[in-house]
Amino acid sequence: MTTDRHGHTMSATGPEALLHYEQALDDLLFFRPRVVESSRSVLAAAPHSAMGQTLAAYLGVLGTEEKDAAAARDSFGRFRSGLDTERLSPRERMHLAAATAWLDGDLHGAGRILGDLTVAFPRDALALFVGHQHDFLTGDAERLRDRVGGALDAWDADDPHHGPLLGMYAFGLEESGHYERAEESGLAALAQHPDDVWGIHGVVHSYEMRGRFTDGIRFLDARTDDWASGTLLTVHNWWHYALYTLETGDTTRVLRIYDDALHHDGSAGAAMELLDAAALLWRLYLAQEQHGERWARLADAWERREDGPYYAFNDAHAVMAYVGADRIARAQRLVQDREHWVATRPPVSNHAMTADIGLPVCRALIAYGQHDYGLATDLLLPLRHRLHLFGGSHAQRDAIQRTLVEASLRAGRTDLARNLLSERIQLRPVCPYNWSAKARLEEQLGRSERAAAARERAAAQAMAS
Template sequence: MTTADRHGHTLTDTGAEALARYEQALDDLLFFRPEVLDHARAVLADSPRSVMGRILVAYLGVLATEEKDAAAAREAFLRFRSGLDPTRLTPRERGHTAAVTAWLDGDLHGAGRLLGDLSLAFPRDALALFAGHQHDFLTGDAQRLRDRIGGALDAWDEDDPHHGPLLGMYAFGLEESGHYEHAEQVGLAALAQHPDDVWGIHGVVHTYEMRGRFADGIRFLDARTDDWASGTLLTGHNWWHYALYALETGDTSRVLEIYDSALHHDGSAGAAMELLDAAALLWRLYLAEDVQSARWARLADAWESRRDGPYYAFNDAHAVMAYVGAGRIAQAQRLVQDRERWLATAPGVCNRAMTADIGLPVCRALIAYGQQDHDRAADLLLPVRHRLNDFGGSHAQRDAIQRTLVEAALRAGRTDLARTLLSERIQLRPICPYNWSAKARLEERLGDPARAAAARARAAAQAGA
């Protein structure tokens, strides 16, 4: 029993009803709808041996960086593979089987290469492109984030219903590669096709963040509230971006309102990506000496209740932020010690290198910062500051760690380092109130009140623009 999707890709052991469910699940995936898992499972309810149905469910098990979900997905997919005759599969299905198996086994980079091979051979395979795009985000590979999609777009007709989501992905890749104006244009073109494309909205939002267009970002999100602000898998993350805008304008009350209503509250699911955004936002306030003890305590409790193992180093760093912010230094140190023990016997999975090379130095630096050992925090972050992308995330997400280095240098009295770091930041992002307020503090330390006043005035002007 085989069928073919609307792009001519054969689906082995997939009936007509299951095919319709698969197409709906794929559409849900591209538009970040919560119903995606239900529709993916419905494929298997109709056709339990559907190869692409099993592959789709397996990808869903790893994309959210949830250790327990990934373990369950691996077990289920291995059981399915044990009874699978690979000679019955199409070349595309064999490629996906290899890619998702590599990912489930912890070989992210191997999975990324295999997904790239799929996109070369089948450039209109939306699942390969989406999974590959998310892989590139999770591994911080900005060029592949851009070119994986850019290399396939020529094969797509503009009137294809999934052309718009591909443009949204491409916009994010362009932004992470520094092509901000082009990224905005491509993102807006995606939204012209599908106003509710929340990943396209996300791509445009990033361009405003990186160019310091905070007021434009707020207006953009306000004008599209009905398209992104509730009911999607990306709702919380886009609210996080809104909060970053508000933070730059100095509206801390709005930041906390967003935090309490959209990022972390009593009804929060406790998903890793949700807690990650919450920690990254509170950490920015922590660096500004804005104490949020009660919020930190609740967030640290949420991280602790997850009992995560060494699955994704980027998550570990944000758990440590929460523990340090809550004053639970011993808990943060225990996480570091657990990862150190794991490294001694860890298999050669990608997270091993992420943890050893980037994750642990960052976690140790965050702990040192919390202990007010700012010299040590700076010393730990300096060697990895140009390699932070190696453990995933976006420029906007990783900026919390870059700011920690700036603050550590300022508080340690390392004025030469602080001057260099702030010069780099200001040349790259001249419109950023944080950069100028930090510059003002540096000039005060250097004994130049006139330059400090000028920097402070510039920060205030940008915040109120």
């Protein structure tokens, strides 16, 4: 019977299909666009391969694309129809169960099965990768760290997949607050594979959370050939570059990055890329910068997708685009559609993510766009410690946290704004945005000397970056 490189049984998978499967797994771990083609090659050589079919199913859900997930659900359902699962290995049956749960909308059930898989088969790189991405999409920082950390002891350092695991671990460490350890793990991953874009991503996040903007820009500049084009993470890593640049105050360069890399006529329109574009423009919107043409093109791209209620985190970024483009009615229609769905459809994981977090966030963004800053504050304040429940990273969700800060300032709720800014400054003392917002608060309070000191600190930090 065929086994993969780590000794796992591959039912109905011959030698040719196995070669394609191993290539597809490598492509997946390193975020190469050809992973889709590699996956198709597995099934062309072995249509009844359980792991080949499962890999294809996972690819259908990892991009948070509703249409891809629907197509994967249909295809996987046909494969499972009449399948004698008793002929499969226990590991393969667990993968089938995890993929089925995810395709049926039970993200959290899929995550639990993938966790059990990793305990039983810690050298299953596919289970680790998919589980890691699941934890990112559901905002589960501790599992993002411990799912990989719990398996690493079973891996030899010279295994070709050990490096990507360290890159995953770096991101989990960062999201759970272990920034120095995250940097260390990410750099160790890159020592094994310099083109590990997820490892690069983990290091970049660790710099972001510590306000090390200069280090981040230098780090990315030194590795441009490894990340800046041709990967499934290219746009997202350019987004990180733009965040660093934004803190330096170089808005011209930020917009050049946006136009060249984040959203332009040749952009694919993938949800994960559009949300990066929306999150960057929204930060500029909060700074009262107007970019009407960019917002209009981005809102058009979101409208063309015609997304249903599939992933609440995407919905919030679509609403950012509609509000930024002054298409309030369109944003309100999205909210109404999701409200109807929550009220009438059986619950799946995205049901709670939408009802509890997504809808209040969307309503707050609309209120902000309508200059009802008090309502925006009231909607966001109860969510600020629960935002992770609808997915994303700390860096991504900071666009919403900043919206709360800005809404409280504009609503004249100075006690709240003082509290929020104190929290932010204690966590990230090196952050020009935090100090510039602090300066505006002090101006509202009539404390000109403190305002001037905060402005000087923001400017000094930006200059140092």
